[in-house]
Amino acid sequence: MILIVAEHANGKLSKSAYELATAARGLKREGGVTALVLGSGVASVAGAAALIADQVLVADSAELAQYDAEVWSAAVAQIAAEGEAEVVLIAGSRSGREYSPRVAVKLDAPLLEDVTSLKDESGVLHAEHYTFLTRVTERVEAKAAVVVVTVKAGAFAPAAAGTTAAEQFDVDLELPKRRLVVTGSTKEKTGRIALTEADIVVSGGRGVGTPEGFVQLVEGLADQLGAAVGATRAVVDAGWRPYSEQVGQTGKTVQPKVYIAVGISGAVQHLSGMNKSKCIVAINKDGDAPIFKIADYGIVGDVKEIVPAMIQELRK
Amino acid sequence: MRILTLIRQVLDAEESVRVRNGVVELEGSKLVMDTMDEYGVEEALRLRESGAEAEIVAVAVGPARAEEAVRTALAMGADRGIHVVTDVTLDAIALSSVMAQIAKAEGAELIFCGGQEADWDSQALGAATAERLGWPQATWTSALELKGTTLVGKHEADEGSESFEVALPAVVTTQQGLNEPRYPTLPNIMKSKKKEIRKETLENYGVAAKVKVNGVEIQVKERLKKILDGKDAAGAAAQLVKMLREDAGVIG
Numbered sequence: 001m002i003l004i005v006a007e008h009a010n011g012k013l014s015k016s017a018y019e020l021a022t023a024a025r026g027l028k029r030e031g032g033v034t035a036l037v038l039g040s041g042v043a044s045v046a047g048a049a050a051l052i053a054d055q056v057l058v059a060d061s062a063e064l065a066q067y068d069a070e071v072w073s074a075a076v077a078q079i080a081a082e083g084e085a086e087v088v089l090i091a092g093s094r095s096g097r098e099y100s101p102r103v104a105v106k107l108d109a110p111l112l113e114d115v116t117s118l119k120d121e122s123g124v125l126h127a128e129h130y131t132f133l134t135r136v137t138e139r140v141e142a143k144a145a146v147v148v149v150t151v152k153a154g155a156f157a158p159a160a161a162g163t164t165a166a167e168q169f170d171v172d173l174e175l176p177k178r179r180l181v182v183t184g185s186t187k188e189k190t191g192r193i194a195l196t197e198a199d200i201v202v203s204g205g206r207g208v209g210t211p212e213g214f215v216q217l218v219e220g221l222a223d224q225l226g227a228a229v230g231a232t233r234a235v236v237d238a239g240w241r242p243y244s245e246q247v248g249q250t251g252k253t254v255q256p257k258v259y260i261a262v263g264i265s266g267a268v269q270h271l272s273g274m275n276k277s278k279c280i281v282a283i284n285k286d287g288d289a290p291i292f293k294i295a296d297y298g299i300v301g302d303v304k305e306i307v308p309a310m311i312q313e314l315r316k
Numbered sequence: 317m318r319i320l321t322l323i324r325q326v327l328d329a330e331e332s333v334r335v336r337n338g339v340v341e342l343e344g345s346k347l348v349m350d351t352m353d354e355y356g357v358e359e360a361l362r363l364r365e366s367g368a369e370a371e372i373v374a375v376a377v378g379p380a381r382a383e384e385a386v387r388t389a390l391a392m393g394a395d396r397g398i399h400v401v402t403d404v405t406l407d408a409i410a411l412s413s414v415m416a417q418i419a420k421a422e423g424a425e426l427i428f429c430g431g432q433e434a435d436w437d438s439q440a441l442g443a444a445t446a447e448r449l450g451w452p453q454a455t456w457t458s459a460l461e462l463k464g465t466t467l468v469g470k471h472e473a474d475e476g477s478e479s480f481e482v483a484l485p486a487v488v489t490t491q492q493g494l495n496e497p498r499y500p501t502l503p504n505i506m507k508s509k510k511k512e513i514r515k516e517t518l519e520n521y522g523v524a525a526k527v528k529v530n531g532v533e534i535q536v537k538e539r540l541k542k543i544l545d546g547k548d549a550a551g552a553a554a555q556l557v558k559m560l561r562e563d564a565g566v567i568g
Binding site: 009067069070073093094095097098099100101102104105106109110111112113114126129130131132133134135136137138139140141142144179180181182183184185186187194199200225233237242243244249250257258268269275276278279280281282283287292293294295296297298299300301302305306307309310312313314 | 407529
């Protein structure tokens with residue numbers, strides 16, 4: 001049996017769940033694909049998961065209203081052990097990558113992290129993942145009774161939802177006490193699509209000049225394109241933008257259909273978060289900036305003139 | 317209290333990566349303590365400077381050259397080092413067993429570990445070590461204080477950030493923004509040469525890699541590099557939008 005942990009947010013099944021379903025379908029294991037939904041008030045999410053899996057296990061309880069690494073890892077390990085899962089697929093989200101190591105330790109399983117490909121060859125899992133700040137692709141394999149895998153966002157095409165719903169089963173779990181007490185949270189509600197789920201990302205760097213310039217140019221262009229907004233570390237460090245928008249080694253990794261870099265020179269730490277984008281567009285005044293070396297399209301010029309002209313052109 | 321900071325020696329991010337015979341060649345390149353680990357050492361020092369009585373121990377598992385990274389931690393102010401000398405490459409899950417055994421033997425109450433180091437791009441070591449010890453973890457920590465025996469801090473979650481409290485013992489993984497690591501001063505570098513680095517062998521820990529590495533490659537995607545001159549902003553903008561719509565087909 002292959003277990004996928006179906007993430008969800010705001011009452012909707014996340015894109016990553018559909019991507020995990022595709023990754024799972026590519027493996028040759030008996031017993032089909034089981035989706036696990038953890039949360040509180042997740043009936044509609046479980047319904048959506050039933051269209052991409054062969055069976056759905058639902059743990060719906062108030063205790064699961066909020067994510068916690070220890071609670072999640074205990075829940076997933078328990079289900080994996082009871083169901084004798086051979087492969088446990090977890091989204092390569094921040095939380096997925098945070099609790100998955102604990103699942104691997106509990107199950108005494110190897111962990112394949114943030115994989116971009118996954119193949120089954122006579123019971124051995126073969127995968128690829130990036131190393132050295134996304135500059136190197138490493139080929140790895142693991143053979144064990146159970147292997148835990150986190151899957152990089154965007155690496156697999158999302159599975160299409162089927163027309164017949166799989167059977168759902170409620171499960172009771174023995175959950176540990178939370179020890180990391182969350183005393184407050186600041187969720188940035190931008191009304192925009194999530195950075196790691198977007199087909200188009202518009203990102204800004206210091207070259208946009210000021211926080212106001214960022215709003216006008218980067219947000220302006222993103223609004224016109226229905227895109228997510230990203231930022232460089234320099235811009236986040238300067239306090240212009242929230243950390244949640246940061247793309248790069250210490251921020252988020254994205255691989256959208258098109259990544260538009262506005263006033264970004266292209267430090268290696270930033271490139272590691274976006275260099276796998278299918279198409280890269282750069283607008284920067286310095287033609288020697290490293291970003292142009294990995295750009296498909298670009299303009300060398302003043303972002304304050306070019307981006308407003310692009311916005312105007314797009315409105316036509 | 318004893319604080320462990322886990323150290324990895326990695327390729328300097330500014331260095332270019334070369335692959336030879338299926339491995340990344342590090343010979344002749346600048347190797348440094350990972351920046352993420354520097355945040356951990358710095359934070360341990362700051363906790364002590366803000367009043368916590370603590371011994372700070374820098375721990376590394378790696379080849380002979382990894383001693384340089386431990387030495388850097390000592391020059392920053394860590395009290396002593398433990399270096400498990402090995403040329404075996406361990407994945408994070410296997411390595412966490414070594415770290416947890418050392419933490420137990422040392423009676424540590426707090427462990428700092430890099431959020432994601434620049435060589436293996438893994439985020440698993442801190443969490444796996446915490447699990448083996450039965451400790452809670454705070455990952456991607458951007459602010460930290462010690463109040464009595466409780467850590468109070470801020471960290472990044474899936475969307476946005478959270479304030480948290482967690483009682484010791486605990487594992488904390490770092491990220492940029494947690495602090496600004498100090499540079500070792502010359503007197504401290506001199507002093508660090510006298511500090512103890514205990515050498516151990518991996519065999520004592522009974523671990524083996526759980527993941528087999530079959531090779532590495534540098535996959536460079538060919539980029540079109542159609543770069544326009546933006547002196548005529550309106551003209552260039554119109555042409556770029558046209559190319560993105562018609563040639564690339566990536567925008568509507």
